[in-house]
Amino acid sequence: MSEVIQKAKQAGTAAAVLNRLTTKEKNDALLAAADALLANADAIIAANEEDLRRGRDNGTSASLLDRLALDGQRIAGIAEGLRQIVDLPDPVGEVLETIERPNGMLITKKRVPLGVIGIIYEARPNVTVDAIGLCLKTGNAVVLRGGSSAIASNRKIVEVIHQALSSTSVPADAVQLIEDTDRASVDEMLRANGLLDVVIPRGGRALIQNVVQNATVPVIETGAGICHTYIDESADPQMAQDIALNAKVQRPSVCNAMETLLVHERFAEQRLLPIAEAMRQANVELRGCARTRQLVPRANEAAEQDYATEYNDYILNIKIVEGLDEALAHIARFGTKHSECIVTENREHAEHFLREVDAAAVYHNVSTRFTDGFEFGFGAEIGISTQKLHARGPMGLPALTSTKYVIQGNGQIRP
Amino acid sequence: MSEVIQKAKQAGTAAAVLNRLTTKEKNDALLAAADALLANADAIIAANEEDLRRGRDNGTSASLLDRLALDGQRIAGIAEGLRQIVDLPDPVGEVLETIERPNGMLITKKRVPLGVIGIIYEARPNVTVDAIGLCLKTGNAVVLRGGSSAIASNRKIVEVIHQALSSTSVPADAVQLIEDTDRASVDEMLRANGLLDVVIPRGGRALIQNVVQNATVPVIETGAGICHTYIDESADPQMAQDIALNAKVQRPSVCNAMETLLVHERFAEQRLLPIAEAMRQANVELRGCARTRQLVPRANEAAEQDYATEYNDYILNIKIVEGLDEALAHIARFGTKHSECIVTENREHAEHFLREVDAAAVYHNVSTRFTDGFEFGFGAEIGISTQKLHARGPMGLPALTSTKYVIQGNGQIRP
Known part of the structure; x- marks a missing residue:
């Protein structure tokens, strides 16, 4: 035997x-x-x-x-x-x-x-x-x-x-x-x-x-997390920056850290640059879509494959989107059903996002880094389930x- | 595609x-x-x-x-x-x-x-x-x-x-x-x-x-049911017979029907024969252990393989056991974790059985035929889960x- x-x-x-x-x-x-x-x-x-x-x-x-x-x-x-x-x-x-x-x-x-x-x-x-x-x-x-x-x-x-x-x-x-x-x-x-x-x-x-x-x-099944933060048009700029930075750099090696930042085009025009600069000061390499690279000097190009990668590292994709629908479509395509966040002051958009996104944990105005047994108050966890049967999330x-x-x-x- | x-x-x-x-x-x-x-x-x-x-x-x-x-x-x-x-x-x-x-x-x-x-x-x-x-x-x-x-x-x-x-x-x-x-x-x-x-x-x-x-x-996973009824020494004889007959013949083709009857040796000496006769009158073929065949004339021999078979038919294995422990060991070996029953007037034995038996549904003085979404009051069911994750039972x-x-x-x- x-x-x-x-x-x-x-x-x-x-x-x-x-x-x-x-x-x-x-x-x-x-x-x-x-x-x-x-x-x-x-x-x-x-x-x-x-x-x-x-x-x-x-x-x-x-x-x-x-x-x-x-x-x-x-x-x-x-x-x-x-x-x-x-x-x-x-x-x-x-x-x-x-x-x-x-x-x-x-x-x-x-x-x-x-x-x-x-x-x-x-x-x-x-x-x-x-x-x-x-x-x-x-x-x-x-x-x-x-x-x-x-x-x-x-x-x-x-x-x-x-x-x-x-x-x-x-x-x-x-x-x-x-x-x-x-x-x-x-x-x-x-x-x-x-x-x-x-x-x-x-x-x-x-x-x-x-x-x-x-x-x-x-x-x-536990683990893999390609997590997104979507900054909506009406997001509070300081809150958006704080949440995005926290989601990326507080501990980049873990599954609930952000890999891709999605930004509403009108927010991006005025507010993306300071966020990008804050990321750089925190040693984050930036990879952006074409429009991002127009707004953020010296950002590398984000290839299709980058959006599908869990870096677990100081690397961030940035993609500018026309609005909520494009953000949802991107998340549906590249997300791993782990943790996804919207930053917005628009209650309707928040509710739409929280309902439509198919993930273990969906956040409104909170960093995705909280998907964790201790942070949820469970006291301990054996892992974070990314499947839908039996247990989902921490x-x-x-x-x-x-x-x-x-x-x-x-x-x-x-x- | x-x-x-x-x-x-x-x-x-x-x-x-x-x-x-x-x-x-x-x-x-x-x-x-x-x-x-x-x-x-x-x-x-x-x-x-x-x-x-x-x-x-x-x-x-x-x-x-x-x-x-x-x-x-x-x-x-x-x-x-x-x-x-x-x-x-x-x-x-x-x-x-x-x-x-x-x-x-x-x-x-x-x-x-x-x-x-x-x-x-x-x-x-x-x-x-x-x-x-x-x-x-x-x-x-x-x-x-x-x-x-x-x-x-x-x-x-x-x-x-x-x-x-x-x-x-x-x-x-x-x-x-x-x-x-x-x-x-x-x-x-x-x-x-x-x-x-x-x-x-x-x-x-x-x-x-x-x-x-x-x-x-x-x-x-749904379905397979090799279900047992164990008649304990102290069982009410009429109740034992009613439950055993119901579990076997009310609808033999379904997964919650009984395949093997386990009988305490002291109950068997006095009471097995009338139950066996009632089964025969209901057209059930009987297959028994050596001791069963001493008590029940013309019962066929139950081979090892019979205990491991879901007949879904008018066939019943009967095995005489020394007591609760032997019954539990038999169920642990041949059961499919679907539905298992003890008939007893001994509350301690009942509690022991209900705790020890690892199955979706464990019964005390009730026919196993009740493992069903409608009978449990759920109104409908997509099946009976025999696995332990996500959903168990109806x-x-x-x-x-x-x-x-x-x-x-x-x-x-x-x-």
């Missing part, structure tokens, strides 16, 4: 135990795990150093090495993340609906764990702990398949958490790490129907597309649950 | 229009469609006769021909089904959550249509109209891919509905029928990411497995919607 099949089966057995635990039992286990991470920080950092050394030898980029690196402060942050999950309400057992039927039978719709969740991700070892915390809190077992670049860190983290769980009600088998980092182990997870109830990919576009294209197991704990109908009666039969 | 791609694109354009319509506009369109079906009943019956003739020539079974057949009464029933959908509340626009954040931004979680729904199904032309009604009511466009055996009926039904829609606010393009009934058109639908938001298969096991195994588009109108976060503010940016 392969590692994936064997570990998924063990996780399934553990999931049945998890399903019976109280919130307190699950929380106690998370607190024990948090304590153990702090107590074993040195050993984790030593394992991480092994990954970093290998990364440097392989010529890994500085930014990737930074994502991979752990130190005492980062481990403290990761442990604190677990404690925050403890403080969140447990969705399992919540009654969503009660229906009493004329024949006297009582139907109760309850939240239950999903079962076994597969997480496929890349370099960041903090995802390992996040995923464990979110899955265990919701009564799910988890099968983790991290990237090869973090394998030593992940192994040590899971070893520490296994030890911590052994003195709690949560079985250690509820947390499984796939140590085989060959591509084949991913493929096997994607086809483990009946063993994995869902697979959630976290990472770059290539990883997510591989999962979506090859999984027969249900998937929650996924808090309820997104990691399913439901069950419980029907109670006294001998009802169907006539 | 292939038929599938072309029609899916037209459906997408229509979906954007549907998204703007009021409930009344959608209801008016459904009523117009219902009227048109009645007014054109003769033409539909004539087209159906063509399908039936072809079916008879091809040696189609009597039961399949019966599913396929339309007459005045059935068409009246189908039209009445549309009117019932009109009476159901429109889930679109419903506000599911409102969050005011400390920075003053207001987050509203709203129900929105899914977009374009693909339905892949087999012989029954009533599914064509059901699917159109449920999809349009929820603001979705629909791409229908029915079986070749009903193609003439489906073509005529869709032609009649297109004519009816032309005088309403719902664009005729919101309803698309794929006329190419080659397998290739199914494959194309299953990979139409970006054009179809979800595919729902309705039909037998082979059809559903093909969809699940080959789709890259999100799928809602799917009413809300299962055909997604959600969207609408964020309104006055210049909020992320610090």
Whole structure:
């Protein structure tokens, strides 16, 4: 039996135990795990150093090495993340609906764990702990398949958490790490129907597309964001500039950052230049349509392909449009249904935009950077869903649950 | 451009229009469609006769021909089904959550249509109209891919509905029928990411497995039901017999009918024989474990494979178990997570069963035959989901919607 099949089966057995635990039992286990991470920080950092050394030898980029690196402060942050999950309400057992039927039978719709969740991700070892915390809190077992670049860190983290769980009600088998980092182990997870109830990919576009294209197991697609901000004719100029700058440069590397600024032609004539200059002062490379380049000196040309690119970087496309309809058409064509914003003082235009744009999060006069579980007040998130089934947008704990109908009666039969 | 791609694109354009319509506009369109079906009943019956003739020539079974057949009464029933959908509340626009954040931004979680729904199904032309009604009511466009055996009926039904829609606010393009009934058109639908938001298969096991195994588009899996009834030691004998008989014979051909009866050994000694005799009187073939065959004369042997078979027929497996744990283990091994029942007077056993069994619907002292949108009071259903994501159990109108976060503010940016 392969590692994936064997570990998924063990996780399934553990999931049945998890399903019976109280919130307190699950929380106690998370607190024990948090304590153990702090107590074993040195050993984790030593394992991480092994990954970093290998990364440097392989010529890994500085930014990737930074994502991979752990130190005492980062481990403290990761442990604190677990404690925050403890403080969140447990969705399992919540009654969503009660229906009493004329024949006297009582139907109760309850939240239950999903079962076994597969997480496929890349370099960041903090995802390992996040995923464990979110899955265990919701009564799910988890099968983790991290990237090869973090394998030593992940192994040590899971070893520490296994030890911590052994003195709690949560079985250690509820947390499984796939140590085989060959591509084949991913493929096997994607086809483990009946063993994995869902697979959630976290990472770059290539990883997510591989999962979506090859999984027969249900998937929650996360991530890709080509987000737009549309500045309408009537926008408040200062607000428009503040929102656009925030959406682009507050943290360009993330999925809810803006990639393309759409500007109403009449706003652009008077007001685009100062925004463009502010972007440049923030080190943003500008790529514009023909009309943009007439208004903004030294802007590069934005090619068709640029509008379809998630830069996650200090690069911005600017396109001048005739009005709301052209902006909506551009977003429909190039958007990834993640986060889209209109800046306008025209209430009718705002309502039209909020209704017409097909995206997980649509904003009026607010930066797209807020599409995030913490910013929405969910306290934590396993990712941002860009699909329409099951969960859309930032996924808090309820997104990691399913439901069950419980029907109670006294001998009802169907006539 | 292939038929599938072309029609899916037209459906997408229509979906954007549907998204703007009021409930009344959608209801008016459904009523117009219902009227048109009645007014054109003769033409539909004539087209159906063509399908039936072809079916008879091809040696189609009597039961399949019966599913396929339309007459005045059935068409009246189908039209009445549309009117019932009109009476159901429109889930679109419903506000599911409102969050005011400390920075003053207001987050509203709203129900929105899914977009374009693909339905892949087999012989029954009533599914064509059901699917159109449920999809349009929820603001979705629909791409229908029915079986070749009903193609003439489906073509005529869709032609009649297109004519009816032309005088309403719902664009005729919101309803698309794929006329190419080659397998290739199914494959194309299953990979139409970006054009179809979800595919729902309705039909037998082979059809559903093909969809699940080959789709890259999100799928809602429906259908297969190997359902169990477990009679516990303390069960009321009459209630146990009534529920078991109802679960098996009230309509054996459907997914929520019982396939295997599990009986506590002490109940079996005294009470199994009368239940077995009642089953036989109802023309049920009995297949039993070794102990069952000691108690029930002339029962056939139940092989391993029988426990894993959805008969949808007058055949029943009977297995005697030592108690609740063995029953739960059997259900975990052979169940399809559809509907499972315990008959018991022991409240603790009931609660244990209801919690431990991982299925869409778990019953205490009620026949599994109630797992149905109408019986649950939803008024209509597009199918019974046996997966855990998005929707589980009978799917009413809300299962055909997604959600969207609408964020309104006055210049909020992320610090």
